[in-house]
Amino acid sequence: MALRRVTKMGEPVLRKICKPVNKFDEKLAQLLDDMADTMYEADGVGLAAPQVGMLKRAVVIDVGEGIIELINPEIIETAGEQTDIEGCLSVDNINEEVTRPYFVKVKAQDRHGNEFEIAGEELLARAFCHEIDHLNGILFVDRVEK
Numbered sequence: 325m326a327l328r329r330v331t332k333m334g335e336p337v338l339r340k341i342c343k344p345v346n347k348f349d350e351k352l353a354q355l356l357d358d359m360a361d362t363m364y365e366a367d368g369v370g371l372a373a374p375q376v377g378m379l380k381r382a383v384v385i386d387v388g389e390g391i392i393e394l395i396n397p398e399i400i401e402t403a404g405e406q407t408d409i410e411g412c413l414s415v416d417n418i419n420e421e422v423t424r425p426y427f428v429k430v431k432a433q434d435r436h437g438n439e440f441e442i443a444g445e446e447l448l449a450r451a452f453c454h455e456i457d458h459l460n461g462i463l464f465v466d467r468v469e470k
């Protein structure tokens with residue numbers, strides 16, 4: 325088990341566009357394992373690579389249905405709308421309502437480079453959006469309706 329330090333709002337790494345992953349090697353596997361450990365330790369439902377200081381398009385999510393690893397994820401379909409309280413392991417002491425699609429379908433690669441598609445509703449759809457935002461330097465606080 326290897327925990328990594330979670331970066332916090334204000335650190336530049338959280339505001340950069342992450343680079344696509346093109347090497348599906350042991351280093352990527354280690355990063356994903358460490359991200360999962362770090363997420364579970366912090367009781368989070370998702371973690372993106374820039375939250376452990378890595379500018380790579382890699383995400384881990386677990387909304388209680390097992391670990392989902394997304395490499396180079398892209399949202400390819402959305403439907404509906406939901407508004408609920410959101411928080412982030414990189415943003416301390418702020419929980420605010422954010423409106424997201426109710427249904428989200430994502431195209432991604434697994435840790436071996438194989439392409440797949442996955443769809444989710446409710447919390448999982450929200451997690452897809454929140455974590456993929458991180459890969460583009462966007463934090464949920466940017467999406468709070470003022």
Ligand code: ZN
Nearest residue numbers: 411412413414
């Ligand atoms: Zn977050």
